[in-house]
Amino acid sequence: MKRACVIGWPIAHSRSPLIHQYWLRKYGIEGTYTKEPVRAEELPQFLASLKNRGFAGCNVTVPHKEAAFAAAKIQAPAAIAVGAANTLWFEGEALACTNTDTYGFMANLDQSAPHWKQSPGSIMILGAGGSARAVIHGFLEAGRDDIRVYNRTVERAQEIARHFGARVSAWPWDVRNDHITDVSVIVNTTTLGMNGAGDTGIDFSRAPNTAVVADLVYVPLETGLLSSARTYGLVGVDGLGMLLHQAVPGFEKWFGVRPEVTPELYRLVAENIREA
Ligand SMILES: NC(=O)c1ccc[n+]([C@@H]2O[C@H](COP(=O)([O-])OP(=O)(O)OC[C@H]3O[C@@H](n4cnc5c(N)ncnc54)[C@H](OP(=O)(O)O)[C@@H]3O)[C@@H](O)[C@H]2O)c1
Structure with missing residues (x-):
């Protein structure tokens, strides 16, 4: 046994x-x-x-x-x-x-929104905790070279950028919506939205219509971020798929x-x- x-x-x-x-x-x-x-x-x-x-x-x-x-x-x-x-x-x-977690995130993204690879532009990572590191490693392995980390405590984002090198940059939380016009993938790795509490404050109105939005939070399955993305016609990828693949x-x-x-x-x- x-x-x-x-x-x-x-x-x-x-x-x-x-x-x-x-x-x-x-x-x-x-x-x-x-x-x-x-x-x-x-x-x-x-x-x-x-x-x-x-x-x-x-x-x-x-x-x-x-x-x-x-x-x-x-x-x-x-x-x-x-x-x-x-x-x-x-x-x-x-x-x-x-x-x-890296394998789980990328396998789920590839399965749920395979077109993300054809979408040019930057990768927007919201949050700079442990799961952000796993997701960033996945995008680096996939060959992306403009990965931007936005975090409330900007020093944690800077620490991540130092750890991963020049293809990863650190940004203050407040500028996230200023950079949305050229994103290819947006990933929420914060705890915002868990059990319906808190909001990432992302404004999708100026996001490219090819952008893919992934949330690591899976309680609820359909987070506020995903439902807002879908109202703008964007493809959303939920956190449960990552949990299963990992x-x-x-x-x-x-x-x-x-x-x-x-x-x-x-x-x-x-x-x-x-x-x-
Ligand atoms: N789907 C899956 O398989 C899977 C796998 C792993 C994790 N997750 C989920 O991913 C989430 C993050 O996990 P983690 O281990 O990376 O957590 P963590 O290390 O505790 O990091 C939490 C992040 O959330 C940010 N944050 C928290 N409250 C915030 C607020 N009010 N405004 C702005 N930012 C805020 C923190 O910013 P500061 O640095 O400023 O505090 C930090 O960047 C959790 O919900 C977890 O359940 C899912």
């Missing part, structure tokens, strides 16, 4: 078990995927005993992503680029890590099958979000 889990504190809200348990059933794999509440001070001991507890690996969520990255002996390039890990597994006895590499590492993000899985998790 293969076992995996998600660790975090708090962890009750995690939808990862819903996703992985769906795939375990779908592929007829004898395995488990559980939620394990782990406090920050318990993390070193938990990771040291992960293998002895019978786990093939785990997902990692807040507040452990940076500490898990530091604890891993083998760090995949995606985790190094972001400086945080959300997926752990074993290479022999060694703990290995990666960050699958789970794929971990499942494959632990259970040996590359799972598919199906419409049925999307409906299952969307229903759970609507009921919450």
Whole structure:
């Protein structure tokens, strides 16, 4: 029996078990995927005993992503680029890590709005937290060279620009609408819009009609940002697709099958979000 889990504190809200348990059933794999509440001070001991507890690996969520990255002996390039890990597994006895948010975001964008690649112009990143780093790494890998980060605390955007180099620039939050006339993709990586609270204040009236708008927030599924973008005829990409795609590499590492993000899985998790 293969076992995996998600660790975090708090962890009750995690939808990862819903996703992985769906795939375990779908592929007829004898395995488990559980939620394990782990406090920050318990993390070193938990990771040291992960293998002895019978786990093939785990997902990692807040507040452990940076500490898990530091604890891993083998760090995949995606985790190094972001400086945080959300997926752990074993290479022999060694703990290995990666960050699958970059893969999840780009796979979902490519699937939901494949035309984004043909759309010239800058990439507008709203926010400068951990998820912004993952998304920026994805656009850099895709070859984009004008990625602009807008953040309330501009120093955090500047720190990101220093980290990633000349293709990434830092901007104050207040100028975001001044730059909208030439954007190709707008990505909300802030917490604004979560549970309907707060607003990114984006004015789409001057955005090119080819612009694609992606939101990492997935509660609610249709955020204020996405619904506003759609009223201007722009294509919106929701955060649930990213959540589902980012789970794929971990499942494959632990259970040996590359799972598919199906419409049925999307409906299952969307229903759970609507009921919450
Ligand atoms: N769909 C997915 O699979 C997925 C994956 C990862 C994350 N997410 C979602 O992405 C969001 C961000 O996650 P994270 O880990 O990057 O968070 P984080 O590291 O805490 O960063 C939060 C960002 O939001 C900004 N912010 C917060 N309140 C704001 C306000 N009132 N006005 C302007 N900016 C504000 C912060 O700006 P300051 O720097 O000024 O504080 C910061 O840039 C969360 O909603 C998370 O659930 C989704």
